[in-house]
Amino acid sequence: xQQGEEDPQxxxxxxxxxxxxxxxxxxxxxxxxxxxxxSGRGLVHLILIRSNEREKHSGRLxxxxxxxxxxxxxxxxxxxxxxxxxxFCATDAQGAQKLVFGQGTRLTINP
Amino acid sequence: xxxxxxSSRYLVKRTGEKVxxxxxxxxxxxNMFWYRQDPGLxxxxxxxxxxxxxxxxxxxxxxxxxxxxKKERFSLILESxxxxxxxxxxxxxxxxxxxxxxxxxxxxxxxT
Numbered sequence: 001x002q003q004g005e006e007d008p009q010x011x012x013x014x015x016x017x018x019x020x021x022x023x024x025x026x027x028x029x030x031x032x033x034x035x036x037x038x039s040g041r042g043l044v045h046l047i048l049i050r051s052n053e054r055e056k057h058s059g060r061l062x063x064x065x066x067x068x069x070x071x072x073x074x075x076x077x078x079x080x081x082x083x084x085x086x087x088f089c090a091t092d093a094q095g096a097q098k099l100v101f102g103q104g105t106r107l108t109i110n111p
Numbered sequence: 112x113x114x115x116x117x118s119s120r121y122l123v124k125r126t127g128e129k130v131x132x133x134x135x136x137x138x139x140x141x142n143m144f145w146y147r148q149d150p151g152l153x154x155x156x157x158x159x160x161x162x163x164x165x166x167x168x169x170x171x172x173x174x175x176x177x178x179x180x181k182k183e184r185f186s187l188i189l190e191s192x193x194x195x196x197x198x199x200x201x202x203x204x205x206x207x208x209x210x211x212x213x214x215x216x217x218x219x220x221x222x223t
Binding site (some may be wrong): 031033035040041042043048088090092097098099100101102104 | 199
């Protein structure tokens with residue numbers, strides 16, 4: 001069963017604006033990861049945040065994690081047309097050997 | 112750089128055919144995974160393997176089998192393809208103790 005649930009399912013913004021995507025999960029985790037998928041391609045790892053971390057930055061990406069609410073958010077600042085893609089959160093549950101992916105947020109950046 | 116390759120980008124098969132999807136990784140990763148991706152359902156794990164000749168069922172193993180005879184290669188087998196197996200199939204690998212998964216480009220399978 002899918003543990004991660006992304007919100008919104010689709011997001012369309014203007015180039016230069018910030019994009020925020022949210023992910024909720026159900027069980028205790030070791031870490032939470034975000035991946036990007038360009039249309040018709042495989043997924044690419046973006047960033048990982050561990051369960052004992054609250055915020056992490058990588059370039060224009062900012063990830064937050066609230067374990068009390070079992071939720072995470074991915075912020076992309078100063079969006080570009082090349083950021084158009086689907087974004088997935090994935091949880092690495094405690095004791096599990098596998099990642100559980102959410103359904104993804106489809107982000108469209110309009111020029 | 113880690114490279115995960117899949118044997119075909121696009122594949123069209125007939126109902127009832129036996130289908131082999133091949134995945135090869137070049138980073139000596141212990142763990143390999145097969146997912147299918149469908150609109151509105153995200154990625155669902157079919158099978159995974161944490162060592163040669165070892166396999167574990169994922170969330171939707173019915174209608175599929177796998178083979179891992181060599182560390183670098185993980186094959187997904189559709190014993191008798193059906194139209195509801197039309198989907199995008201993604202292979203991934205991960206090193207032991209690592210967190211990040213590396214994905215192949217995907218195979219879009221159509222069963223007619």
